[in-house]
Structure formats: C-alpha cells, structure tokens
Amino acid sequence: MKKYEGLFQIGEVALLCGITRKMILNYEDLGLLAPTTADIASGYRYYDIRAISKVQTILDLRQVGMSLPEIGQYLNGGLSAESKIAALEEQKRQLDFMLAEMKARAVKSDEYAIEEIFLPETVCICTDYVAADIEDGLSAYIAAYETCINRRIPFAATSYHFCEFPEDILSDEFFKTENIPMCICISVDRKKAPSDAVIYPECWALSLIYRGAYENSVFAYEQLQKYISEHEIQGYGYPRELYVQGDFDADSEENLVRIVVPVMSKENGDFL
Numbered sequence: 001m002k003k004y005e006g007l008f009q010i011g012e013v014a015l016l017c018g019i020t021r022k023m024i025l026n027y028e029d030l031g032l033l034a035p036t037t038a039d040i041a042s043g044y045r046y047y048d049i050r051a052i053s054k055v056q057t058i059l060d061l062r063q064v065g066m067s068l069p070e071i072g073q074y075l076n077g078g079l080s081a082e083s084k085i086a087a088l089e090e091q092k093r094q095l096d097f098m099l100a101e102m103k104a105r106a107v108k109s110d111e112y113a114i115e116e117i118f119l120p121e122t123v124c125i126c127t128d129y130v131a132a133d134i135e136d137g138l139s140a141y142i143a144a145y146e147t148c149i150n151r152r153i154p155f156a157a158t159s160y161h162f163c164e165f166p167e168d169i170l171s172d173e174f175f176k177t178e179n180i181p182m183c184i185c186i187s188v189d190r191k192k193a194p195s196d197a198v199i200y201p202e203c204w205a206l207s208l209i210y211r212g213a214y215e216n217s218v219f220a221y222e223q224l225q226k227y228i229s230e231h232e233i234q235g236y237g238y239p240r241e242l243y244v245q246g247d248f249d250a251d252s253e254e255n256l257v258r259i260v261v262p263v264m265s266k267e268n269g270d271f272l
Helices: 010-017 021-029 049-063 068-075 081-105 134-150 218-230
Strands: 045-047 114-119 122-133 162-164 178-187 198-200 203-211 240-245 256-262
Touching: 010 021, 010 045, 010 049, 021 049, 045 049, 049 068, 068 081, 081 240, 081 256, 114 218, 114 256, 122 134, 134 178, 203 218, 218 256
Parallel strands: none
Antiparallel strands: 114 203, 122 178, 122 198, 162 178, 162 240, 203 256, 240 256
C-alpha cells in the first residue's frame, strides 16, 4: 500500500476544485483549512476527501457573499446563518434602492409608471411655508437648504430632500399654483441631527417619477389620483415630492422628482 494512498497533493485538489494552489495556501494561512498530513522530507502537503469537501464548502460560502474572515467565523461557530441573512437582506435593500434610482434617472418626460416602494426612515429639518406661487416655493426650498448649510448640519447620505403637501391628494383643490401650503424637509444625518429635527417613519408608498418643469407635474398627480380612486385605496397620507435631480430651475425639463403617497397597511390600518 502506498504511503499516501487515498490522499491528494495540493495541485490535484486545486484542479478538482477549479482554483489555484495559491488560494489553498491562503485558506491555510487564514486558518480555514489544514492539510491532512505533510511529508517532512519533501514538504508536500496531502489532503483527504474531508479536506477537499471543506474547500468546496469555503467556495460555496464565497458564492453567497461571505468574506474569508466571515467564513472563518462561521466555520468556528462565531457567525450564525441568521446574522448573515440579515446582512444580505440589507445589501439587497441597498441594491434595490440603487437599481430603482438608476431606473428613475432613465425615465422620459411622458412616462408615468406607478409602483409601490419602501421609504426608509428619514430625519429632516422642516420648515412650514405657504408659497405665493411655484417660484416662491422654490425660493423657500433653496432658503431652507442654505439654512442647513449655514448651520453646518451634515446631510443624509442616501435620503432625498423633499416637500410634503398637507392636503388630500383626491381633493379637487389639491393641485395649486398659488397659495401653496408645504412643509420643506431637508434630510440630515441621523447621528448628527440637532434637537429640532423631525423623524419621518419608514413606510410603504405609491411612487411615480416625473421629469420636467414643476408647473406641469399636474399630469403626474392626475395619474396618482386616478390610481388611488380606481384601486379604492382608503388609507393614504399627504403627498411628498422627493427631489432626485435638478438645478433649482423650476422651468427645467430635466427636473426629476419622485412623487410619493404613503399608503396604509391593509392588516391594521397603520402606515407601514
């Protein structure tokens, strides 16, 4: 019987698993793998089927997004599958957000696709204002934005600034071009938010992307009104305009606004 019968050299293991010899040595350096035995005279490493199976387990865990240090923790019992699932779900949420925002930037001026989205919790510096007209509302928004800058309040990394319009979207008088009541909300970093910041809880919302001059957004609002009526949605909140893209020009055809209407849970009647 050969001395190392049933064992495999490192090159053979690498070939079987479709990786390099260097990767296997790296796994050993990190404590993820150990050779079954080694020839003292030649320095050759030998691996049995259990070691080969462990290499495949490492590769499988890499495929689901685990880093090598995380794999070490997982194999040693220091990282649970549940905690990694939670981390992957957060990554998925972030990827979904990134995908949705890039799709939003591809919307054409005549597209009005309504979808349901999840709005994360947002911390804001809020200013109540009644705008004489759209231009006055834009000026007030700019002033609120500048105030946060002058106060040196760090902005939130992923939340858009927005305006909330405290009226029923289905009201015949909802869309106004004069005497417009609004709450200007500048999104700020939660960890560095001042005491006068306001928290908007996470919720689900109907969403529609609008591209164009602000005064023509009435067409987008009409689509939302029609959707809410046709689907007989009973629980909904005040509309918000999340400003995705623009250069403070109310007449620009490149303004990009996500109009959202928070909706209630069918189960308990609360805003999600």
